[in-house]
Amino acid sequence: MTQKNDLLKELFSRMPEEELPVSFRDNMMQQIMAEAERVRKRNERWGWIAVIAASLLMIGIAIASFLYMGIPRISIQLPDMSTLPFYGYIGMLTLILLGADYKFRQLFKKRQMSRKEKM
């Protein structure tokens, strides 16, 4: 099939292309940006999961090699564990206080920002 002196080619070349709505480009770019952000967050989440999994695996191997395989060959005198619940309780309390402090600071900053915006 040759396109030379082709009746249909001549007819189709005169066929106008349909106009797109003016908002199409902006709407599409908004969707694309949202999709890119979603992909970025998903990749970040998987990155964190990989780091945590690798860290846990390394810690696990280290514990296993130390406790069960005796590598390295050293002996450690374990301290008296009777006070462990007390220290655990203090540790938990510290963590809770730290978390509460973080949340209160966030709340404080948010309120300050909203006040500035109102002014």
Added chain:
Amino acid sequence: MRPLDTMELYTDTYYIQRIQAGDTACFACLLDKYSRPVHSLILKVVRNREDAEELAQDVFMKVFQHLPSFKGECSFSTWIYRIAYNTAISETRKKKHEFLAIEEAVLNNVSEQEVAESLGRTDDSGQLQMLDAALAQLPPDERAIILLFYMKEKTIDEVATITGLTSSNIKVKLHRIRKKLFVLLKGMEEE
């Protein structure tokens, strides 16, 4: 990022590399270049303005999502038309349509010369209206093939890549679709 008017001088590959490197805003340049022809093809295949706009959005979202899998085995324009063709054809398959069946004897009975002569008696806008009406009577896949070949000026090999058919199959199909269009155009002219 450079201003938009200077960026349009770059090739599709350049934009794709920039997008893959994280410069999502570069997708706007590909949109500027392809949104109108892709929308136009989809609209002519599905023949519904609202559906066409929605499908064009789907196509560009698919293009963005699958951009990392584009290996450059065909041109970017062929790749984007393949996505547009598959999306539009899938949509038309959801809706049942009946299309005109033309007998083989009738197809072979009309020559291009006859059609050209009878079309010569109609003005330009009338000819385009007749062509549009004739296209509307073709099944969507045939409509897409003829539009890709003539309107988008794709080669037979490119049309084969877009549709997933063989080049020889496309040649046969194009021959038959042309004949069908001639029969339809001649019929309209006689009316």
